[in-house]
Amino acid sequence: MVKLSENKHPQEDFYTQKAPLPSKLVIPLVQHTGISPVLKVNKKDNVQAGSLLARAESLICANVHSPCQGVVEDITQYNHPVLKKSQAVIIKTSKSDYDFSLKHNLDNLSKDDLLEAIRDAGIVGLGGAAFPTHVKLKPLKKIDVLIINGCECEPYLTCDYRMMVEHTDSILKGIEILARVLEVKQVFIGIEDNKSEAVKRFNSKLHTRNYSLPQVRVKVLNSLYPQGAEKQLIYSLARRKVPAGGLPLDIGCVVHNVATCFSVYEAVFLGKPLIERIVTFAGSALKESKNLWVKVGTLVSELFLKEALEFKTEPRKVIFGGPMMGVAVDSLDWPIIKGTSGVLFLSEKDVDLGQEKSCIKCARCVDTCPMGLIPLELARLAKKSLWTSLEEFFISDCIECGSCSYVCPAKIPIVHYVKLGKQKLREKTAKPKA
Amino acid sequence: MRLLVEISPHLKQKYDTGWVMKQVVFSLVPVVIASVVFFRLRAVLLVSVCIIGCLLSEVLVNRLRKRASTLSDYSAVVTGMLLAFLLPPKIPLWAAFLAAAVAILVGKQIFGGLGQNIFNPALVARAFLMAAFPVMLTSWVNPFNLEAVTQATPLALWKFSHQFVSLEKLFLGNVPGSLGETSSIAIILGGLYLILRGVACWRAPLGMFVGLSALSGIFYLKSPLNGSVFFHLFSGGAMLGMFFMVTDPVTTPVTKSGRFIFGLFVGILVVIIRKWAGLPEGVMYSILFMNAFVPLINKLTKPKSFGR
Numbered sequence: 038m039v040k041l042s043e044n045k046h047p048q049e050d051f052y053t054q055k056a057p058l059p060s061k062l063v064i065p066l067v068q069h070t071g072i073s074p075v076l077k078v079n080k081k082d083n084v085q086a087g088s089l090l091a092r093a094e095s096l097i098c099a100n101v102h103s104p105c106q107g108v109v110e111d112i113t114q115y116n117h118p119v120l121k122k123s124q125a126v127i128i129k130t131s132k133s134d135y136d137f138s139l140k141h142n143l144d145n146l147s148k149d150d151l152l153e154a155i156r157d158a159g160i161v162g163l164g165g166a167a168f169p170t171h172v173k174l175k176p177l178k179k180i181d182v183l184i185i186n187g188c189e190c191e192p193y194l195t196c197d198y199r200m201m202v203e204h205t206d207s208i209l210k211g212i213e214i215l216a217r218v219l220e221v222k223q224v225f226i227g228i229e230d231n232k233s234e235a236v237k238r239f240n241s242k243l244h245t246r247n248y249s250l251p252q253v254r255v256k257v258l259n260s261l262y263p264q265g266a267e268k269q270l271i272y273s274l275a276r277r278k279v280p281a282g283g284l285p286l287d288i289g290c291v292v293h294n295v296a297t298c299f300s301v302y303e304a305v306f307l308g309k310p311l312i313e314r315i316v317t318f319a320g321s322a323l324k325e326s327k328n329l330w331v332k333v334g335t336l337v338s339e340l341f342l343k344e345a346l347e348f349k350t351e352p353r354k355v356i357f358g359g360p361m362m363g364v365a366v367d368s369l370d371w372p373i374i375k376g377t378s379g380v381l382f383l384s385e386k387d388v389d390l391g392q393e394k395s396c397i398k399c400a401r402c403v404d405t406c407p408m409g410l411i412p413l414e415l416a417r418l419a420k421k422s423l424w425t426s427l428e429e430f431f432i433s434d435c436i437e438c439g440s441c442s443y444v445c446p447a448k449i450p451i452v453h454y455v456k457l458g459k460q461k462l463r464e465k466t467a468k469p470k471a
Numbered sequence: 472m473r474l475l476v477e478i479s480p481h482l483k484q485k486y487d488t489g490w491v492m493k494q495v496v497f498s499l500v501p502v503v504i505a506s507v508v509f510f511r512l513r514a515v516l517l518v519s520v521c522i523i524g525c526l527l528s529e530v531l532v533n534r535l536r537k538r539a540s541t542l543s544d545y546s547a548v549v550t551g552m553l554l555a556f557l558l559p560p561k562i563p564l565w566a567a568f569l570a571a572a573v574a575i576l577v578g579k580q581i582f583g584g585l586g587q588n589i590f591n592p593a594l595v596a597r598a599f600l601m602a603a604f605p606v607m608l609t610s611w612v613n614p615f616n617l618e619a620v621t622q623a624t625p626l627a628l629w630k631f632s633h634q635f636v637s638l639e640k641l642f643l644g645n646v647p648g649s650l651g652e653t654s655s656i657a658i659i660l661g662g663l664y665l666i667l668r669g670v671a672c673w674r675a676p677l678g679m680f681v682g683l684s685a686l687s688g689i690f691y692l693k694s695p696l697n698g699s700v701f702f703h704l705f706s707g708g709a710m711l712g713m714f715f716m717v718t719d720p721v722t723t724p725v726t727k728s729g730r731f732i733f734g735l736f737v738g739i740l741v742v743i744i745r746k747w748a749g750l751p752e753g754v755m756y757s758i759l760f761m762n763a764f765v766p767l768i769n770k771l772t773k774p775k776s777f778g779r
């Protein structure tokens with residue numbers, strides 16, 4: 038693990054504002070890891086806030102809703118921050134208000150009611166991987182530990198932090214629901230030590246004992262990258278190791294992000310689907326870094342049009358996600374999706390990452406790799422196109438966290454080579470053997 | 472608006488290879504000072520000639536291979552300084568220059584340049600001189616008084632006449648020997664800087680310390696004539712090897728346990744050579760010998776990845 042410069046200031050101290058309603062929204066059908074849901078609207082249809090746009094009809098799938106009132110203008114291929122291109126519903130917006138106020142009483146709801154509410158709301162993991170949440174709530178094996186991820190170890194990003202500070206109570210109510218559905222014995226809330234305010238709020242709320250939770254502990258972790266990576270977090274909190282190629286449920290654990298817990302709360306208590314989220318906008322090219330409540334499907338360019346964001350200098354790189362694992366995009370016309378935690382705008386001075394030189398075998402990459410790999414070998418073998426040898430160095434275990442590239446003095450883009458290698462190996466196995 | 476699209480991470484540590492090598496140059500400053508104190512103008516001349524020789528050879532190779540300049544990575548400077556420290560102070564300057572060329576051309580560039588070489592270039596050059604001009608490489612002078620007749624090093628005195636030089640002298644460096652290896656205190660200062668700054672890893676030095684101390688300690692217990700642990704640590708090239716040779720990134724293992732094991736074996740070999748071989752000193756050969764085993768050590772110590 039490695040200590041990174043955090044760059045979380047000053048956006049971490051600003052209260053989250055609501056972003057203005059854009060004139061149109063671009064809502065991709067697939068915003069999760071899994072199968073595409075089935076489109077349920079046609080061109081020219083009128084939609085309301087919360088109308089179902091696409092329905093999950095397979096197991097690993099998630100519903101998609103309209104974030105506001107408007108008209109379906111088009112259904113077409115559009116930019117997608119993860120898939121590059123995908124089918125999207127384009128909505129011409131008219132009104133942003135909504136009224137979600139079911140006010141459920143938790144005690145009257147069965148486990149199945151809860152699960153249904155969560156599935157209907159189209160909730161996916163908001164920490165990055167965007168795996169449908171309801172699937173993780175029906176595990177095939179017995180889970181005894183629920184882990185809540187409040188690490189937010191990526192530099193710049195502060196959306197989870199603001200969520201924890203501004204909505205502590207709702208998050209805890211969300212956790213209550215998850216714990217009930219999963220019937221776990223123990224809950225850990227993992228927060229890095231650079232977020233002491235969040236730790237304080239959780240502890241004081243828990244002190245009131247207003248929640249019917251099993252044994253719950255807020256654990257303060259070192260601010261090291263990648264502390265929030267699933268396997269590392271489980272190990273730090275529960276001292277259990279997810280077997281290579283395995284899942285957390287293999288060792289009785291499941292991890293949910295704090296923002297996901299908040300969405301679960303909204304789904305169950307308010308009947309509100311996942312149609313907006315907190316997104317961090319930061320970076321040296323912005324006049325002011327901040328967190329905004331943004332409707333899913335908002336194009337980044339719209340936020341500049343509506344003056345919710347302003348440039349200080351021309352950006353040279355725009356990144357969806359954090360600086361360590363995020364995806365660079367080629368324009369501002371990309372939509373915020375459910376899994377978008379931040380958008381970064383870097384100016385010229387932050388994009389010169391240095392020329393690639395030859396590896397000096399200094400082993401800094403080895404010493405930092407959280408997965409215990411030998412990154413320099415992965416880069417070397419991929420460069421020589423020795424794809425099959427990559428497996429001897431456990432390339433499939435690499436979580437692409439970027440720590441190795443970060444510390445490398447020779448500026449070798451190791452993750453680039455790893456991704457290349459993984460792709461080649463996939464192509465190899467996909468091809469039937471002659 | 473022209474936006475760069477690159478693969479993550481989009482954040483990188485500020486330092487580069489040149490910075491790392493520059494830190495090594497800084498850490499060698501105490502050793503340079505000590506060598507100037509003890510060997511005066513000779514030290515200045517030798518260090519300069521070796522650095523210039525290395526840089527010129529580097530330029531030559533870059534020209535021949537039509538490559539961009541590699542001087543900014545400072546690795547040739549480091550090699551030059553280390554080489555100078557390994558040479559007897561009275562060695563003719565042309566021989567030092569020749570050695571510098573050998574270090575870069577044979578020690579490094581033949582393998583493909585920085586990062587590719589198997590053996591420590593400075594040690595390769597010294598081994599070459601030892602084979603080609605053995606007399607030149609075994610003629611020593613006293614510090615301060617460079618005109619005096621040939622002297623024996625502390626290790627030679629011990630090995631061939633069972634005399635011991637005081638530890639205090641060994642520690643300060645006021646003894647005959649190679650230019651930069653005599654002053655243990657200066658080397659330790661520089662080495663600690665290197666390790667505390669996180670430039671070099673402590674594992675190989677620790678391994679070498681353990682191997683050398685343990686074996687020499689056992690021998691000492693059998694007979695004090697074998698020399699004490701401190702005697703072996705502070706004499707010859709042991710300190711220079713411990714802090715500046717087994718910490719060379721390129722020619723040592725990349726795995727954590729491998730680095731320790733590498734150092735451990737070097738330490739053990741040093742004592743074995745000093746005790747049983749025909750030569751009084753064994754640091755150079757021990758390291759070169761172990762360099763050859765680095766790929767094997769890497770292979771045998773390949774860590775299990777997380778969750779396997």
Ligand code: SF4
Pocket residue numbers: 395396397398399400401402403412413416441444445446447448449
């Ligand atoms: S950090 Fe870079 S230079 Fe060092 S061993 Fe790894 S790949 Fe090579």
Ligand code: SF4
Pocket residue numbers: 405406407408409410411412434435436437438439440441442451452455
């Ligand atoms: S090899 Fe993979 S897991 Fe290891 S540091 Fe690099 S990106 Fe992270």
